[in-house]
Amino acid sequence: MRTRAVGAALLLLLPAVAVWVALEGRSDEATARASEAGGPAAAASANTPTPAAPATIPEARLPPVPAGAYCLASDPPEHYDEATLYEKIDGAAPAYFERGFRALLTQTYAPRDPERFGCELFLYDMGTPANAAAIFADQRGAGAAAVAVGREGYRAGASWFFHAERYYVIVLNADEGADAERFSEQIARGVDARIRGGAAR
Amino acid sequence: MTPRPGATDPGQTEARRDFLKRVAAAGAILAGSGGAALWLRGRRPAPAGALARLPSFAVDLPPGVPRMAIARGTDARAMLRAALDALGGMGRFVQRGDVVLLKPNVAFDRPPALGATTSPEVVGAAVALCREAGAARVLVTDNPISNPEGSFLKSRVRRAAEASGGEVLLPRARDFREIAIDGTVLARWEFLLEPFRTATKVIGLPTAKDHNLSGASLALKNWYGFLGRGRNRFHQAIDAVIADLGALVAPTLVVLDGTRLLMRNGPTGGSPADVKPGHTLAVGVDQVALDAFGFELLGKDPAAAPYLALAEARGLGTRDWRSLGPPDIRTG
Numbered sequence: 161m162r163t164r165a166v167g168a169a170l171l172l173l174l175p176a177v178a179v180w181v182a183l184e185g186r187s188d189e190a191t192a193r194a195s196e197a198g199g200p201a202a203a204a205s206a207n208t209p210t211p212a213a214p215a216t217i218p219e220a221r222l223p224p225v226p227a228g229a230y231c232l233a234s235d236p237p238e239h240y241d242e243a244t245l246y247e248k249i250d251g252a253a254p255a256y257f258e259r260g261f262r263a264l265l266t267q268t269y270a271p272r273d274p275e276r277f278g279c280e281l282f283l284y285d286m287g288t289p290a291n292a293a294a295i296f297a298d299q300r301g302a303g304a305a306a307v308a309v310g311r312e313g314y315r316a317g318a319s320w321f322f323h324a325e326r327y328y329v330i331v332l333n334a335d336e337g338a339d340a341e342r343f344s345e346q347i348a349r350g351v352d353a354r355i356r357g358g359a360a361r
Numbered sequence: 362m363t364p365r366p367g368a369t370d371p372g373q374t375e376a377r378r379d380f381l382k383r384v385a386a387a388g389a390i391l392a393g394s395g396g397a398a399l400w401l402r403g404r405r406p407a408p409a410g411a412l413a414r415l416p417s418f419a420v421d422l423p424p425g426v427p428r429m430a431i432a433r434g435t436d437a438r439a440m441l442r443a444a445l446d447a448l449g450g451m452g453r454f455v456q457r458g459d460v461v462l463l464k465p466n467v468a469f470d471r472p473p474a475l476g477a478t479t480s481p482e483v484v485g486a487a488v489a490l491c492r493e494a495g496a497a498r499v500l501v502t503d504n505p506i507s508n509p510e511g512s513f514l515k516s517r518v519r520r521a522a523e524a525s526g527g528e529v530l531l532p533r534a535r536d537f538r539e540i541a542i543d544g545t546v547l548a549r550w551e552f553l554l555e556p557f558r559t560a561t562k563v564i565g566l567p568t569a570k571d572h573n574l575s576g577a578s579l580a581l582k583n584w585y586g587f588l589g590r591g592r593n594r595f596h597q598a599i600d601a602v603i604a605d606l607g608a609l610v611a612p613t614l615v616v617l618d619g620t621r622l623l624m625r626n627g628p629t630g631g632s633p634a635d636v637k638p639g640h641t642l643a644v645g646v647d648q649v650a651l652d653a654f655g656f657e658l659l660g661k662d663p664a665a666a667p668y669l670a671l672a673e674a675r676g677l678g679t680r681d682w683r684s685l686g687p688p689d690i691r692t693g
Contacts, residue, residue, distance in 0.1 A: 249629045301626075301632060319633065332473045334633065
């Protein structure tokens with residue numbers, strides 16, 4: 161009887177060890193992943209019981225694609241949050257973090273002429289209008305041409321920049337020509353309208 | 362018959378012996394499985410000594426040959442040729458049959474006009490001069506932040522490299538291996554090692570651009586592009602990591618592309634207004650000197666760059682680039 165009791169106790173210890181090992185391993189993996197995603201701060205937060213869901217920008221903020229020199233790229237819109245912003249802008253990310261960055265939504269527009277580069281929309285959610293104005297001011301260069309879109313809009317070549325509500329908007333377009341400039345303007349005005357429409361709702 | 366007091370029943374003895382055997386066996390299994398599980402969970406990579414190390418690709422320059430030269434102008438190939446001639450020509454660095462690995466900065470899928478990537482004209486010129494010097498193959502690679510195919514396409518680096526006889530190697534997962542770095546921050550890391558297996562010479566082709574964290578991205582920072590997974594975590598110790606990489610990679614030559622200068626909002630840029638024409642190339646074998654020169658091209662003080670101080674303290678070169686007496690050539 162005693163033999164069986166001791167044997168059973170020992171056998172029960174085996175799954176207990178397995179469970180402990182599995183839990184420890186999972187904890188280590190979570191810490192490593194969090195660390196890889198966002199450094200020590202993120203690694204520390206991996207132990208937080210109920211982490212907040214990453215912020216995302218609704219794709220309804222994206223404007224319709226105007227007919228013209230570009231079309232919607234086959235790549236879907238891309239979403240980035242605090243843990244993944246490095247994957248898009250690498251060492252530029254900390255400047256956004258300092259200004260309250262919450263999320264980034266990008267959309268690529270492919271050129272119909274393969275000799276051209278294409279156009280890309282960056283829609284940064286900075287959390288508050290003040291933060292959006294601050295990162296906009298940080299990055300604004302001297303001598304840019306003012307345009308009437310969003311707040312304090314300006315353009316450089318065919319690229320457009322403005323802030324509206326809590327968003328910092330860049331329509332990045334390095335192509336030359338009137339059709340490239342017209343397309344960027346239509347995208348800029350379209351996203352501005354979507355932002356203001358969303359705010360009204 | 363009743364057993365004598367103190368005497369042992371043979372059956373009982375047998376049972377106790379069997380019991381002890383079972384306990385010992387179960388204990389051995391328990392200890393073995395627990396130990397094996399712990400070993401599997403806590404298994405650490407091989408010690409750094411067992412990892413691959415990057416060889417030096419540096420060449421010895423004869424006495425009297427400057428370690429750096431500058432060329433100014435508008436034609437990238439003419440500038441590169443003129444600057445290299447001051448160091449003895451490309452033939453001093455690349456010989457017939459060499460397999461040359463070129464490392465431009467192709468970190469982002471951005472057009473050349475935004476200044477975030479090495480100018481395609483400079484990449485094309487470097488490939489052409491390597492081929493002219495007799496290189497059997499000229500490999501061009503980087504591990505971009507953005508999609509590699511899109512980055513090499515949109516930066517026009519692929520087109521320029523291939524048009525001049527180079528081969529673009531887009532990094533694949535299997536091209537990375539953990540190597541020993543033995544730095545102050547980096548002991549080991551995944552590295553784009555595969556191209557180094559065939560390369561006999563390595564030439565850095567950084568672009569001169571502003572960087573939000575290190576002040577500038579130039580020759581030493583360019584080696585970041587060889588690092589694999591999760592390299593963004595090093596941004597918190599970026600100065601020491603850049604110095605570590607400078608100690609790790611001993612290139613044959615570095616060509617600093619100052620034809621376009623991303624003056625602000627680096628490393629990505631984002632507006633043509635952030636870029637100004639530089640009309641300058643610098644070549645050399647002293648990466649610290651080239652970076653100090655690059656800081657000045659960007660209108661910054663190299664003395665304020667912590668990574669340059671670290672690199673100089675580690676004997677990787679001098680921040681006093683003028684002390685090298687570099688020829689400064691105008692090519693028209």
